[in-house]
Amino acid sequence: MALDAETFSLLLEATRRLVDGVLIPAEAEADRTGDIPPAAQRAMREMGLFGLTIPEAHGGLGLSRSEEVRFLFEFCRASPTFRSLIGTTVGVGGKAILLDGTEAQKTHWLPRIARGETIVSFCLTEPDSGSDAKALKSRARRDGDHWVIDGSKRFVSNAPHAGLFVVMARTDERVTAFLVPADTPGITVAPPWKKMGQRGAQVADVSFDGCRVPADAVLGGEAGIGRGFNTAMKALDDGRLHIAAVAVGLGRRLVEEMLAYARTRRQFGEPIASFQLIQAMLADSEAELAAARALVEATAARRDAGEPVTRDAASAKYFATEAVWRIADRAVQLHGGYGYMNDTPVERLFRDARLLRLFEGTSQIMQLVIAREMLRDA
Numbered sequence: 191m192a193l194d195a196e197t198f199s200l201l202l203e204a205t206r207r208l209v210d211g212v213l214i215p216a217e218a219e220a221d222r223t224g225d226i227p228p229a230a231q232r233a234m235r236e237m238g239l240f241g242l243t244i245p246e247a248h249g250g251l252g253l254s255r256s257e258e259v260r261f262l263f264e265f266c267r268a269s270p271t272f273r274s275l276i277g278t279t280v281g282v283g284g285k286a287i288l289l290d291g292t293e294a295q296k297t298h299w300l301p302r303i304a305r306g307e308t309i310v311s312f313c314l315t316e317p318d319s320g321s322d323a324k325a326l327k328s329r330a331r332r333d334g335d336h337w338v339i340d341g342s343k344r345f346v347s348n349a350p351h352a353g354l355f356v357v358m359a360r361t362d363e364r365v366t367a368f369l370v371p372a373d374t375p376g377i378t379v380a381p382p383w384k385k386m387g388q389r390g391a392q393v394a395d396v397s398f399d400g401c402r403v404p405a406d407a408v409l410g411g412e413a414g415i416g417r418g419f420n421t422a423m424k425a426l427d428d429g430r431l432h433i434a435a436v437a438v439g440l441g442r443r444l445v446e447e448m449l450a451y452a453r454t455r456r457q458f459g460e461p462i463a464s465f466q467l468i469q470a471m472l473a474d475s476e477a478e479l480a481a482a483r484a485l486v487e488a489t490a491a492r493r494d495a496g497e498p499v500t501r502d503a504a505s506a507k508y509f510a511t512e513a514v515w516r517i518a519d520r521a522v523q524l525h526g527g528y529g530y531m532n533d534t535p536v537e538r539l540f541r542d543a544r545l546l547r548l549f550e551g552t553s554q555i556m557q558l559v560i561a562r563e564m565l566r567d568a
Contacts, residue, residue: 241304266439
């Protein structure tokens with residue numbers, strides 16, 4: 191259920207104030223320290239951003255997909271490092287519970303998630319299985335009224351902060367999703383990886399060694415056994431649309447930085463904005479950004495209408511993330527030598543942008559998904 195127009199407008203206005211007054215000023219600190227400043231985390235919780243897409247009945251805001259992407263266009267003018275803290279909660283992790291959880295699982299977890307009390311991490315990728323998700327080796331075996339999970343997961347977003355892991359593991363030859371509280375014995379979270387960009391968004395490996403969970407930890411209950419891969423793919427459609435919207439928001443910020451610099455930086459006695467080659471960079475960036483936004487909005491509308499969007503979500507993710515990478519490259523180029531310096535926002539945003547072409551499916555996997563869906567429809 192969508193918010194009424196006035197309430198949603200107020201949310202967007204509050205988001206702009208949060209971005210400009212709190213998040214953008216905190217970007218450099220998050221990049222330097224490798225974690226999001228507590229004041230920024232607190233501000234996001236107070237706004238209810240961890241419950242963006244959780245239904246109002248479970249304490250969330252209940253945004254539609256169209257509203258979610260419009261929110262992200264505003265929110266992700268700040269570095270996507272901030273989005274990552276709420277991303278797996280409103281994205282693949284929380285969506286998995288919302289899509290396929292039992293009523294008891296939804297009632298137990300969703301209000302905690304919406305309040306920002308429980309951060310959710312999604313555990314699919316492994317050391318030997320990234321794009322090839324079906325090759326995962328983690329296993330869960332039945333032991334009376336419990337399941338015992340063994341395996342290792344790689345690049346788990348928010349793992350050091352997580353209160354709940356959504357874990358994909360093999361049960362026989364099928365994949366099952368499990369809801370595993372982070373304080374369950376047998377879980378080890380490794381130190382966070384040191385990353386190129388989005389440094390405030392902590393990512394770590396997680397190991398499960400004889401990790402015992404009750405039978406009702408299976409996502410969807412007994413009916414959910416063997417359905418984990420299907421759950422992951424459904425959640426990833428929304429996740430890919432989500433990342434496409436993130437790219438649009440980041441692209442808007444980069445264009446703003448380019449415009450501000452081009453209007454104030456002077457060369458040969460005049461602002462560089464008066465030079466046609468600079469104008470070409472601005473025009474190319476604006477045109478690509480407009481196309482990406484239109485594609486994301488159209489896909490979100492189809493998703494809200496209940497239509498299948500696997501191809502459209504992959505197209506949106508592919509086009510928007512490739513576009514923002516080109517925009518980020520132009521932004522550095524337009525800034526000249528200053529664009530290569532650490533204290534210039536575009537240098538940091540350039541590094542942040544690079545990840546968007548990798549997670550929730552690489553650009554190459556998106557191409558395969560798009561082509562597969564085209565051939566299937568034909």
